[in-house]
Amino acid sequence: MKNNIERKESLNDLIEQIDELLESSEFSENSNDNSVDEKHALIKNLVSKKNISSLESLLDDLHPADIADILESLPVQKRLVLWDLVKSENEGDILIEVSDSVRQTLIADMDSTELLAAAEQLETDEIADIAPDLPEEVLKDLLENLDIQNRERLQSALSYPEDSVGSLMEFEITTIREDLTLEVVLNYLRKIKKLPNHTDKLFVVDKDGLILGVLPLERIIVNAPTTIVKNIMAKEVVLFKPEDLADEASNAFERYDLVTAPVVDENKKLVGRLTVEAVMDFIRQESDNEKFSMAGLREEEDIFSSIWKSVQNRWAWLAINLLTAFIASRVIGIFEGSIEKVVALAALMPIIASIGGNSGNQTTAMIVRALAIGQLTQSSIRSLLYKEISVALLNGLIWGSIVGLFAFYLYNNADLGFVMASAMMLNLILAAIMGVLMPILMHRLGKDPAVGSSVLITAMTDSGGFFIFLGLATLVLI
Amino acid sequence: MKNNIERKESLNDLIEQIDELLESSEFSENSNDNSVDEKHALIKNLVSKKNISSLESLLDDLHPADIADILESLPVQKRLVLWDLVKSENEGDILIEVSDSVRQTLIADMDSTELLAAAEQLETDEIADIAPDLPEEVLKDLLENLDIQNRERLQSALSYPEDSVGSLMEFEITTIREDLTLEVVLNYLRKIKKLPNHTDKLFVVDKDGLILGVLPLERIIVNAPTTIVKNIMAKEVVLFKPEDLADEASNAFERYDLVTAPVVDENKKLVGRLTVEAVMDFIRQESDNEKFSMAGLREEEDIFSSIWKSVQNRWAWLAINLLTAFIASRVIGIFEGSIEKVVALAALMPIIASIGGNSGNQTTAMIVRALAIGQLTQSSIRSLLYKEISVALLNGLIWGSIVGLFAFYLYNNADLGFVMASAMMLNLILAAIMGVLMPILMHRLGKDPAVGSSVLITAMTDSGGFFIFLGLATLVLI
Numbered sequence: 011m012k013n014n015i016e017r018k019e020s021l022n023d024l025i026e027q028i029d030e031l032l033e034s035s036e037f038s039e040n041s042n043d044n045s046v047d048e049k050h051a052l053i054k055n056l057v058s059k060k061n062i063s064s065l066e067s068l069l070d071d072l073h074p075a076d077i078a079d080i081l082e083s084l085p086v087q088k089r090l091v092l093w094d095l096v097k098s099e100n101e102g103d104i105l106i107e108v109s110d111s112v113r114q115t116l117i118a119d120m121d122s123t124e125l126l127a128a129a130e131q132l133e134t135d136e137i138a139d140i141a142p143d144l145p146e147e148v149l150k151d152l153l154e155n156l157d158i159q160n161r162e163r164l165q166s167a168l169s170y171p172e173d174s175v176g177s178l179m180e181f182e183i184t185t186i187r188e189d190l191t192l193e194v195v196l197n198y199l200r201k202i203k204k205l206p207n208h209t210d211k212l213f214v215v216d217k218d219g220l221i222l223g224v225l226p227l228e229r230i231i232v233n234a235p236t237t238i239v240k241n242i243m244a245k246e247v248v249l250f251k252p253e254d255l256a257d258e259a260s261n262a263f264e265r266y267d268l269v270t271a272p273v274v275d276e277n278k279k280l281v282g283r284l285t286v287e288a289v290m291d292f293i294r295q296e297s298d299n300e301k302f303s304m305a306g307l308r309e310e311e312d313i314f315s316s317i318w319k320s321v322q323n324r325w326a327w328l329a330i331n332l333l334t335a336f337i338a339s340r341v342i343g344i345f346e347g348s349i350e351k352v353v354a355l356a357a358l359m360p361i362i363a364s365i366g367g368n369s370g371n372q373t374t375a376m377i378v379r380a381l382a383i384g385q386l387t388q389s390s391i392r393s394l395l396y397k398e399i400s401v402a403l404l405n406g407l408i409w410g411s412i413v414g415l416f417a418f419y420l421y422n423n424a425d426l427g428f429v430m431a432s433a434m435m436l437n438l439i440l441a442a443i444m445g446v447l448m449p450i451l452m453h454r455l456g457k458d459p460a461v462g463s464s465v466l467i468t469a470m471t472d473s474g475g476f477f478i479f480l481g482l483a484t485l486v487l488i
Numbered sequence: 489m490k491n492n493i494e495r496k497e498s499l500n501d502l503i504e505q506i507d508e509l510l511e512s513s514e515f516s517e518n519s520n521d522n523s524v525d526e527k528h529a530l531i532k533n534l535v536s537k538k539n540i541s542s543l544e545s546l547l548d549d550l551h552p553a554d555i556a557d558i559l560e561s562l563p564v565q566k567r568l569v570l571w572d573l574v575k576s577e578n579e580g581d582i583l584i585e586v587s588d589s590v591r592q593t594l595i596a597d598m599d600s601t602e603l604l605a606a607a608e609q610l611e612t613d614e615i616a617d618i619a620p621d622l623p624e625e626v627l628k629d630l631l632e633n634l635d636i637q638n639r640e641r642l643q644s645a646l647s648y649p650e651d652s653v654g655s656l657m658e659f660e661i662t663t664i665r666e667d668l669t670l671e672v673v674l675n676y677l678r679k680i681k682k683l684p685n686h687t688d689k690l691f692v693v694d695k696d697g698l699i700l701g702v703l704p705l706e707r708i709i710v711n712a713p714t715t716i717v718k719n720i721m722a723k724e725v726v727l728f729k730p731e732d733l734a735d736e737a738s739n740a741f742e743r744y745d746l747v748t749a750p751v752v753d754e755n756k757k758l759v760g761r762l763t764v765e766a767v768m769d770f771i772r773q774e775s776d777n778e779k780f781s782m783a784g785l786r787e788e789e790d791i792f793s794s795i796w797k798s799v800q801n802r803w804a805w806l807a808i809n810l811l812t813a814f815i816a817s818r819v820i821g822i823f824e825g826s827i828e829k830v831v832a833l834a835a836l837m838p839i840i841a842s843i844g845g846n847s848g849n850q851t852t853a854m855i856v857r858a859l860a861i862g863q864l865t866q867s868s869i870r871s872l873l874y875k876e877i878s879v880a881l882l883n884g885l886i887w888g889s890i891v892g893l894f895a896f897y898l899y900n901n902a903d904l905g906f907v908m909a910s911a912m913m914l915n916l917i918l919a920a921i922m923g924v925l926m927p928i929l930m931h932r933l934g935k936d937p938a939v940g941s942s943v944l945i946t947a948m949t950d951s952g953g954f955f956i957f958l959g960l961a962t963l964v965l966i
Contacts, residue, residue, distance in 0.1 A: 021862075022862065022865075025865055026865055026866070026867070029865060029867050029868075073743070073744065075743040075744065076743070079743075079861070079862070079863070082861075082863050083862075083863045083864070083868070084868075085868060085871055196709060199709050199710050200709070200710050200711070200712065202710075203710050204706075204710065205706045205709075205710070207745065208688075208745070208747060209706060210686075210688060210747070227705045227706070227709065228683045228705070231674060231677050231678070231683075231708060231709070232677050232678050232680075232681050232682065232683070233678070234678070263768070264768055264769065264772060265551070265553040265554070266551065266553065267685065267686070267765045269686060269688070269764065286747065286764050286768070287745045289768075290741070290742055290764070290767075290768060291742065293768070293771060293772065293775075294742060294771065297771075297775035298857060300779070301778070301779075301853060301856075301857070301938075302853055302854075302857075304779075304782070304853075305849045305850055305852065305853030305942075306846055306849060306850050306853075307850050307853060307854070310857075311854055313854055313855070313858045313863065313864075313868075313872060314868070314871070314872075314875070317875060317878045317882060318882075320875070320879045321879055321882050321883060321886075324847070324850050324879070324883070325883075325886075327846065327850070328843060328846060328847060328850075328883065328887060331842060331843055331846040332839070332843060332887060332890070332891070334842075335838060335839040335842040335843060336839065336894065338838055338839075338842075339835050339836060339838060339839050340835075342834060342835040342838070343835045343898075346831045346832070346834070346835060349827070349831050349834045350828070350831045353824045353827050353828045353834075355834075356820060356824070356827050356831075356833075356834035356837075357818075357820040357821045357824060358817055359834075360813060360816055360817060360820070360838065360841075360950070360954075361810070361813040361814065361816075361817050363838075364809060364812075364813040364816075364950075365806060365809055365810055365813060368784055368805065368806060368809040369802070369806060371783045371784060372783055372784050372785050372802050372805070372806075374783065375779060375780055375782075375783030375784075375785060376780075376789055376791055377791070378779075379776060379779070379780075379788075380791045383557070383560075384499075384500065384557070384561075385557070385560050385561045385791065386561070386791075387500075387503055387504055387507060387561055388504070389507050390507075390561070390562075390563060390791075390792070393563055393792070394791060394792075397792070397795060397798070400795045401795050401798045401799055401802075404795060404796075404799050405799060405802070405803075405806065408799075408803075409806060409810060412810070413810070416814065420821075460779075464783075472838070472842075476838075
C-alpha cells in the first residue's frame with residue numbers, strides 16, 4: 011500500500027522519465043501535415059524499440075486517471091506518441107478523465123475505428139460526456155450499435171444542457187420492491203454480484219417504477235434478515251429532476267451530505283441517479299471555469315495548445331477590454347485642455363481609477379457569493395446598499411486623505427490635494443453602488459454575475475474615475 | 489417526498505416569512521451596548537408572543553443546514569433573535585454549518601454555559617472545526633469534560649494546520665480483523681447498529697491497529713456469509729497521513745473516486761478517516777477563499793457584518809493597490825515634460841497598461857491551474873515560455889495595429905500610431921514573460937500563486953506599460 015503523497019511523487023518522477031524516454035527521439039515539427047497513419051508510422055520509427063517497451067511497461071500498472079494526468083503534462087507531440095502506446099482497452103477511460111481541450115488533441119489523432127472501439131467500452135452516461143468532441147459519423151455509428159434502451163438513454167442525456175442534472179446523471183441503478191425481506195434482497199444482490207459505483211443506497215420503487223423511498227446499504231447490514239424493506243426504508247428523500255440546475259444539485263449534495271440521490275421525472279418515476287463523484291467533478295469544473303472566465307479566457311486551455319488556438323481562446327475578452335479602454339481614453343480626451351494646463355493630473359488620475367476598481371470588485375465578490383448560495387432576499391438589498399455606501403464613505407475618508415496629502419506633498423498645491431481626496435471619495439461611492447447593483451441586475455437577467463460584473467465594474471470605475479477626477483479638477487483648478 | 493427545487497423554493501419563502509415576522513418588531517440599533525442577558529430579555533419583549541410560537545414551529549422541522557442558511561440570510565439583529573429561538577439541541581449542528589464569519593456573530597451572542605452545552609453535542613472532529621472561534625475558557629472547560637481518548641483526539645486535531653488532512657479527518661471508524669467470516673462481521677455490525685456517516689467500507693486492521701486493507705460494504709453484501717474477510721478485502725488502498733496537504737487529498741479523492749479513505753501515522757497505524765463530505769467542504773471553501781482573495785478580500789465576509797469589520801477585512805489589499813498605483817503614478821511623473829508637449833499621450837497611455845494587465849492575467853490563470861494539478865514539469869517551462877511569447881507577438885501584431893490605427897486616426901499623427909503599436913507589442917511580451925514566470929516563482933517560494941501573481945502582474949504591466957509607452961514616445965516624438 012502506498013501513501014497518496016508517495017504515489018504522487020512517483021507519478022511526477024514517471025512524467026520526467028517518460029519525458030526523457032520520448033526526448034531521446036527527434037520529432038519533426040512538420041509531422042502535423044501528415045495523415046494519421048503516416049504519423050503513427052513515423053512515431054514508431056522515431057522512438058527507439060527499447061524505449062517503446064520501457065514506456066509500455068511503465069503505463070501498464072497505472073490507473074487511467076494517472077495516465078490522463080501524464081498525457082496532460084506532455085507537449086502535444088510527445089503526448090501523441092504516448093497516446094499511441096496506451097492499451098486500447100484503456101483508451102475510453104482515459105478519454106473520460108482528460109480535460110476537454112486535451113481530449114480534442116487525442117481524438118484528432120484517432121481514426122473512426124479506434125474511436126468507436128474506445129467509446130464502446132464506456133457507460134452510456136460517459137459516452138454522453140465525450141459526445142460533443144466526437145466526429146459526427148462516429149457518433150452516428152455509435153448510436154446505431156447501441157441497443158434500444160441505451161440509445162434512448164444516450165439521446166436523452168445529449169438533450170439536456172451541460173449545466174443540468176440530466177447531463178450529470180447515471181443510468182445504472184439497483185432498484186428493489188418494498189414488500190421484500192432483507193434476506194430476499196441479500197440473495198438478489200449476491201446474484202447480481204456487482205453494484206454500480208458509489209452505491210450507498212438501493213432505490214425502492216413500485217411496479218410502475220415510481221420511487222417510494224431509499225434503502226441505505228447500512229440498514230441492510232445492521233437489520234435482521236427477516237425485516238421488511240418497507241419498515242426500514244427512508245421515505246424522506248432528496249429528489250432531483252433531470253432539468254434541475256446542476257448548481258442547485260451540488261448545493262443540495264453538500265447541504266445534506268449525499269453520496270447518491272435519485273433522479274425522477276415529473277411523475278416521480280425513477281430515471282437515473284446522481285453520484286457525489288459527478289457532483290464533485292462538476293464543482294471543480296465550475297470553479298475552474300469561473301477562474302478562467304474571470305481572468306478573461308473563453309474556456310479552459312490546454313497549456314500546450316497551438317499558438318493560434320490560444321489566440322482564439324483569448325481574443326474575445328481582449329477585445330472587450332480594448333473597447334472599455336478606448337472609452338476611458340476618450341473620457342480623458344475630453345479633458346486634454348485641463349491636462350495641458352495642469353500636467354500633474356495625468357500622473358495622478360490612474361490612482362483614482364485603480365482604487366475604485368479594486369474596491370468595487372471587493373463588494374462584487376461578496377454579492378456574487380451571496381447570490382450563489384441564495385443568501386440575498388429582497389429586503390436585505392437595501393440594508394446591504396446602505397452598508398456598502400457607508401464602508402465607501404469611511405474608506406473614502408481614510409484613503410482620500412492619504413492620496414490628497416500625497417498629491418499636496420508632491421505638487422505643493424492644496425487645491426489639487428482637495429480635488430484628489432474628493433474624487434477618491436466619489437469614485438469609491440460609485441464603486442460601492444455598482445458593486446452591489448450590477449451583480450444583482452445580471453443575476454435577474456439570467457447572466458452569470460461572477461464573470462461580467464467584474465469587467466463592467468472596472469470599466470465604470472475607470473471611465474467614471476477619470477471623469478470625476480478630471481471634471482472636478484477642471485471646475486476647481488482651471 | 490419533495491423535489492430539491494421545491495425544497496429550495498419553500499426555503500426562500502420561509503426566509504421571507506421569518507424576515508416579516510421579525511420585521512413587525514422594532515429593534516433598537518443600540519442594543520449592541522447591552523449585555524447578552526439584557527439583549528435576550530429585550531428581544532423576547534420585541535417579538536410578539538404569537539410570532540415567537542409561529543417562528544418556533546417553522547424552525548422545528550428544518551434540517552440544521554437549512555436553519556444555518558436562514559441565519560446567514562438575515563441581518564445581524566434579526567439573526568440573533570432567530571438564533572435565540574433555535575432549540576438548544578440543534579445549536580451545535582448549526583454552528584458547524586454556518587460560515588466562519590456568521591459563526592462568530594452567533595458565538596458572541598452566547599454565554600459560556602450555552603456554548604459548552606452546544607459543543608458537547610458534537611463529535612470531536614467537529615469541535616475541532618469550531619474551536620478557533622470559541623472563547624479560551626470555554627475550550628478549556630470542554631477539554632476538561634472530555635474523556636482521555638477524545639481529549640487526545642481534540643488536541644491532536646487542533647495541532648494540525650487548517651489545510652492538512654489532520655484537520656479534516658474524523659475519528660469515528662469501524663474496524664474489523666482479517667480472519668473473520670462475513671457472518672461474524674454481519675453479527676458484529678448488527679450489534680453496533682449504527683455505522684459512522686458515509687461509511688462505504690470497513691477498515692481491516694491487525695491487533696496493533698496497523699492497516700491491512702479495506703472491505704467495501706458492497707463486498708459484505710454480495711459475498712456468501714462463509715467468506716473470510718482476508719480473501720475479499722481490497723489491499724490496494726489510497727492512504728493519507730495527517731500531515732498531508734488537504735489539497736493533495738482532495739485531488740486524490742476526485743482522481744480515484746473515493747467516498748472514504750483511511751488516515752494512518754508513519755507506521756501505517758490507523759488514526760482516523762477522511763470522508764468525501766469533508767473533502768467537498770474543503771474544495772468549496774478553497775474555491776471561495778481563492779475568489780475572495782483574488783478580489784482583494786482578506787477572508788470571507790458576512791454580508792451583514794458591521795461597517796468597521798468590513799473596512800478591516802478590505803484595507804490590506806486596498807493599501808497594496810494604492811502602493812502599486814503610487815508607483816505607476818511616479819513612473820508617469822518622470823515623463824510629465826513629454827505629456828505637456830504631446831497631451832494625447834495622457835489619453836492613450838491607459839490603453840497600453842490595461843490590455844497588458846488583461847493579457848498577463850490570462851497567461852497566469854493557465855499557469856496557476858497547471859501548477860495546481862501538478863501539470864508543469866521542468867522541461868515544459870521553456871516550451872511554455874516560447875509559446876506564450878509567440879502568442880504575445882501575434883496578439884501584439886493584431887491589437888497593436890488596431891490601437892496604432894486608432895491613435896493615428898484620432899490625432900492624425902503617424903509617429904504616434906507607431907509608438908502606440910510598438911508599446912502595445914512590448915507590453916504584451918512583458919505580460920507574457922511575467923505571466924509565466926511569476927506564478928512559477930511564487931510556487932517555488934511556497935506562496936499561493938493564485939492570489940499574489942495577479943496583483944504583481946497588474947502592477948508590472950501598469951508601471952511597465954506606462955514606462956514603455958511614454959519612454960518610446962519621448963524617444964520618437966519629442
